[in-house]
Amino acid sequence: MIRFSKSMAAWNTPGFEESLKQEIAALDERHLPLQQGLVASSRVSGGPIQAMILSVAEEAGVVRVKAGIFYKGVIAGCNCADDPSPIDEQNEHCVVQFLIDRQTAEASVTLLAE
Numbered sequence: 001m002i003r004f005s006k007s008m009a010a011w012n013t014p015g016f017e018e019s020l021k022q023e024i025a026a027l028d029e030r031h032l033p034l035q036q037g038l039v040a041s042s043r044v045s046g047g048p049i050q051a052m053i054l055s056v057a058e059e060a061g062v063v064r065v066k067a068g069i070f071y072k073g074v075i076a077g078c079n080c081a082d083d084p085s086p087i088d089e090q091n092e093h094c095v096v097q098f099l100i101d102r103q104t105a106e107a108s109v110t111l112l113a114e
Helices: 005-009 016-025
Strands: 050-059 062-074 089-101 106-112
Touching: 005 016, 016 050, 016 062
Parallel strands: none
Antiparallel strands: 050 062, 062 089, 089 106
């Protein structure tokens, strides 16, 4: 479950977006649809992620956030001892939408086709 408690405490303040970017970056990659968002590689590398907030809108009890997520992926080889292909990380990017409940700070995330 994703919960953005610090960000919702900063809602309607200048620090909201920065707080949200930090909380997104701290998420375990399993909570984000990174694998489904891969374009140039076949597996998420497990490295750090960064977020860019693209838009924020308040709607009936929720905050809708559209964010770009930047991360790295790898092209997985056969992992044979004599496999000459090096493990090379590729830059990846996907766009997601978070719906954050204003009362509980619980959030759902959806991969957007952009």
